[in-house]
């Protein structure tokens with residue numbers, strides 16, 4: 502079976518970006534003379550689950566930071582629903598790998614802070630009530646009154662997801678959120694995230710960074726593959742598996758293996774190209 506691998510798309514013309522997230526011909530460098538991202542273009546329709554896949558150092562987190570508005574591109578344009586991204590905004594919530602919960606607040610109060618951001622007029626009791634609803638969604642009702650240090654890593658990440666959901670942002674940006682978890686908890690949280698995302702209408706747009714091909718394919722509608730040489734978009738792969746996805750069946754299927762192989766080959770070819778460039 503062949504994979505629908507599209508080359509990096511042509512950049513959108515400034516001012517005509519379609520609905521959703523538009524990344525048009527974006528380049529970025531942390532320091533003069535370096536290139537971290539080179540002319541990356543991606544169109545991500547609203548409600549899409551996009552996974553950003555690539556080896557260490559390929560610029561995945563950097564691209565996410567640009568979408569979050571935490572860095573500005575040196576060239577090109579990023580836009581959400583046609584509006585240029587020029588800084589952080591309430592339309593984009595970020596979940597990092599290290600949870601970033603406030604240690605001096607209980608779990609429910611951590612989430613209630615996010616509710617307060619989304620609903621500044623809400624009273625304290627209402628904020629907490631809404632926070633409890635988000636905690637229920639991620640299976641953390643019993644831990645509402647605990648402090649972050651009293652939770653396992655998986656529970657802290659659930660709380661971080663609840664907090665991000667409570668911001669009610671249409672775009673959820675997730676930087677290797679399950680990277681520090683053991684495989685069992687990782688699988689559980691992947692399924693939890695898919696459940697929450699699929700049960701929300703309209704669906705949020707998610708950009709999810711991972712270096713795990715299986716995770717990228719299991720979660721994503723599309724996989725943007727970044728190469729290490731450096732920060733170049735190798736392909737935007739459409740993932741054809743219907744939802745809801747059945748983990749065990751999908752992972753055992755020939756189609757899943759075929760796609761995993763195709764992506765691995767893309768990444769290998771990029772590494773080989775880099776090596777031959779160095780040898781030259």
Ligand SMILES: Nc1ncnc2c1ncn2[C@@H]1O[C@H](COP(=O)(O)OP(=O)(O)OP(=O)(O)O)[C@@H](O)[C@H]1O
Pocket residue numbers: 531532537555556557558559560561562563564712
């Ligand atoms: N704050 C920074 N200042 C300078 N260089 C940076 C900074 N953050 C990242 N870099 C460099 O930019 C490149 C891309 O890093 P980035 O973290 O975006 O890659 P990544 O694909 O997310 O990697 P990983 O999977 O290891 O997290 C790397 O060479 C990294 O060393």
